[in-house]
Amino acid sequence: MPHVEKGMAVGLFGGSFNPPHEGHALVAETALRRLGLDQLWWMVTPGNPLKDHKQLAPLAERIRMSEAIAPGPRVKVTAFEKRLGQSYTAKTLERVQALNRGVNFVWIMGADNLATFHKWQNWRKIACTFPIAVIDRPGSTLAYLSSRMAKTFDYARVDEEDAMTLPGRRAPAWTFIHGPRSALSSTALRTRTDLDKTIPQK
Numbered sequence: 001m002p003h004v005e006k007g008m009a010v011g012l013f014g015g016s017f018n019p020p021h022e023g024h025a026l027v028a029e030t031a032l033r034r035l036g037l038d039q040l041w042w043m044v045t046p047g048n049p050l051k052d053h054k055q056l057a058p059l060a061e062r063i064r065m066s067e068a069i070a071p072g073p074r075v076k077v078t079a080f081e082k083r084l085g086q087s088y089t090a091k092t093l094e095r096v097q098a099l100n101r102g103v104n105f106v107w108i109m110g111a112d113n114l115a116t117f118h119k120w121q122n123w124r125k126i127a128c129t130f131p132i133a134v135i136d137r138p139g140s141t142l143a144y145l146s147s148r149m150a151k152t153f154d155y156a157r158v159d160e161e162d163a164m165t166l167p168g169r170r171a172p173a174w175t176f177i178h179g180p181r182s183a184l185s186s187t188a189l190r191t192r193t194d195l196d197k198t199i200p201q202k
């Protein structure tokens, strides 16, 4: 795990990053700025437990590409979940909390993940471990109205104007952050690469 000091505000941005893209960089920049973070851990997962891994590029390649795209020195690309030997977020957050007492962590995810969050292992526990910042994403802007997570933890929703206070809050606490958006997705990039391979080269 990257080095942190007590009292720091640190964002945890987990992802497949298969491949990473400018939409991810925009999420990282938005979170750093709007939450007033000292650091953001760009956590490359060994494999999302809910996703098919057939198309998943090797971890080393996803790390290398993430390092090339991660915006600025406050962003730390890491794959420590691999060393923990698992990829369930609830367990990862438990370890992060146990090893870094006094650090103010925030879990960061795109709005598409808010819609399916209730399918994650121990999702209620995740929401009660660290505050959560949900970053808007085209196609998922209204997820905060209908998702099970948003309904269950409606009482813990923090006004977006107070996003800066999120790292210092006790979980459960979450906010939905609007801002500049990117329509990029790894799926679209993979599809484009596959298409390129089928077009005969001159």
Ligand SMILES: Nc1ncnc2c1ncn2[C@@H]1O[C@H](COP(=O)(O)OP(=O)(O)OP(=O)(O)O)[C@@H](O)[C@H]1O
Pocket (backbone or CB within 6 Å): 014, 015, 016, 017, 018, 023, 024, 027, 108, 109, 110, 111, 112, 113, 135, 136, 137, 138, 181, 182, 183, 184, 185, 186, 187, 188
């Ligand atoms: N364009 C985007 N805008 C906002 N959040 C995003 C965007 N792209 C990815 N994210 C968020 O970044 C995190 C990592 O996403 P991931 O690596 O799965 O990329 P993806 O583009 O969603 O991939 P895929 O298309 O393969 O599902 C997730 O929390 C996801 O919600």
Ligand SMILES: O=C(O)c1ccc[n+]([C@@H]2O[C@H](COP(=O)([O-])O)[C@@H](O)[C@H]2O)c1
Pocket (backbone or CB within 6 Å): 013, 014, 015, 016, 017, 043, 045, 047, 048, 049, 050, 051, 087, 088, 089, 090, 113, 119, 120, 121
């Ligand atoms: O713990 C789970 O059950 C779980 C289910 C789905 C996704 N996650 C995590 O959520 C993060 C975002 O995943 P992804 O594939 O949308 O980039 C990544 O860190 C995954 O390991 C975790």
